[in-house]
Amino acid sequence: MPDFETKFPYQHVLVLGLAKSGFAAASTLLAHGRNVRVSDLSASNQEELIQILEQKGAEVKLGPQEVELLDGMDVLIKNPGIRYENVIxxxxxxxxxxxxxxxELAGLLHKGTLIGITGSNGKTTTTTLAYEMLKESQVSTYVAGNIGTAASEVANKTTEEDRLVLELSSFQLQGIDQFRPHISVMLNIFEAHLDYHHSLENYEQAKANIFRNQDKSDYLVYNAEDERLREIVNEAQATLVPFSGARKLDNGAWYDETHVYFKDEPVAAIKDILLVGGHQLENILAAVAAAKLAGATNEGIQHVLKTFSGVEHRLQYIKHINGRAFYNDSKATNILATSKALSSFDQPTILLAGGLDRGNTFETLVPSMEHVKALIVFGETAEKLRETAYMAGIELIEHAKDVKEAASIAYRISESGDVILLSPACASWDQYRTFEERGDMFVEAVHTLE
Structure with missing residues (x-):
């Protein structure tokens, strides 16, 4: 495994953006004897973190960020959300x-098997599944990255026997150099985050960084039914391990009416799987392939699939009220995620959607709206989604100021047997700090409806 002192030769480091990943990066680098300067625009709610870093020897600069911050610096570690147009x-x-x-630090620090998972949709569910499958198989495993704990914070304490499963966003992957998972997973590619990457090609190239440094001794698990992915993985040097929900595969993960398979081996019975939705089977296939390659047992995988009901805010079942089933899919921040959520239900559905306007339209959502009987719109994209509803032949369209009001309207216009689904197809930042905040408001609103 790489020696951190050799592979990271930089002595003077500027960490741009304090947040969770910035604090972890700064703490890790200070522990490894680096000179660290941290810059953040504001100290709001971060006084304790600043005090800790200063006690460890960091130079912390708050307020307007000038290019002089770079003076004497060898490398810049930036918060993934900071755009590349930033003057620094x-x-x-x-x-x-x-x-x-x-x-990048996590990749250099981790001593054991590294599993990296990315894609436009399904990352968190797949990452969680793979982690739980390995853990239930009695394999020492950690999980981190975009899913919660900062990657370097966890990687700094792992051993050669440990697996580390990382959820990785395109923002994180664009900023790597030597990062190399032993097992990489690419779930799908869909037009997303173009406000950050500016073009689909740039977005695809950022995602493809997950396998850039892999060789034949490594594995790349990918969706064999995603046309864009099939083209992208042609560049890979890693051993390809496909998964498919459409056909049998001799060298990957697949399923039929009765079982999920890895290569020719039946791994788990379809009837025992608790997660709902065809797209969840794709996530399961990817997780099974990654987990099996990392040492999971069939028994461990089976236990997880029998008990795992989903990740919060990702097609999360809330409750039934007078025959109506409520689902929170606030993590659906793009059209593909909402399309997949809608495809999970045959019942009449009331869709709650809207949010940040990233400049795209929603025509491609129309084919998935066959069972949508009503649409409740909110946020910056409300009018665009209203036009999409007209295109889909949906006559019942309501406007809400937020998801709390949307839940109330949905309940009022619904009937027994309906699904009420929050699946916004948009990011949350026009009205909420995070998709979690948006989903939490919806869940709380649902619980007040009885």
């Missing part, structure tokens, strides 16, 4: 100062 980032690149994200 642009100046660093002009000065040939490497610009990395915190997951």
């Amino acid at each position: 980032v642009q100046t660093a690149m002009e000065r040939d100062i490497p610009v990395l994200t915190e997951v």
Whole structure:
């Protein structure tokens, strides 16, 4: 495994953006004897973190960020959410100062088997499944990355015997250099985050970084039915391990009417799987392939599939009220995620959708709206979604100021047997700090309806 002191030769590091990943990066680098300067625009709610870093020897600068921050710096570790148009980032690149994200540190620090999972949709569910499958198989495993705990914080304490499962976003993957998972997973590619990456090609290239440093001794698990992915993985040097929900595979994961298989081996019975939705079977296939490659047992996998009911805010079942079934899919921040959520139900559905306007339209959602009887819109994209409803022949359209009001309207216009589904097809940042905040408001609203 790489030696961190050799592979990370930089002595003077600027960490741009405090947040969770910035704090983890700064703490990790200070522990490894680096000189660390941290810059953040505000100290709001972060006084304790600042005090800890300063006690450890960091130089913390708050307020407006000037290019002088880069003076004397060898490398820039930036928060994934900070865009590359940022003047500090642009100046660093002009000065040939490497610009990395915190997951680069995790890749250099982790001593055991590294599993990286990315895709436009399904990352969190697949990451959680793979982690739980390995854990239930009595394999020492950690989980981190975009899913919760910062990757470097966890990687810094792992051993050669440990597996580390990372959920990785395109924002994180764009900022890597030597990062190399032993097992990488690409679930799907769908037009997303174009406000950040500016083009689909740039987005695809950021995602493809997950396998850039792999060789034949490594594995790349990918969706064999995703046309874009099939083209992208042609560039890979890793051993390809496909998964498919449409056909039998001799070298990957697949399913039929009765079982989920890995290669020719039946791994788990379909009837025992608790998760709902065809797209969840794709996530399960990817997780099974990654977990089996990392040492999971069939018994461990079976236990997880019999008991795992989903991740919060990802097609999360809330409750039934007078025959109506409520689901929270606030994590559906793009059209593909909402399309897959809608495909999970045959019942009449009232869809709650809307949010940040990223400039896209929603025509491609129309084919998935066959069972949608009513649409409740909110946020910046409300009018665009209203037009989409007209295209789909949906006559009952209501406007809500937020998801709390949307839940109330949905209940009022619904009937017994309906599904009421929050699946926004948009990011939350026009009205909410996070998709979790949006989903929590919806869940709380549902619980007040009885």
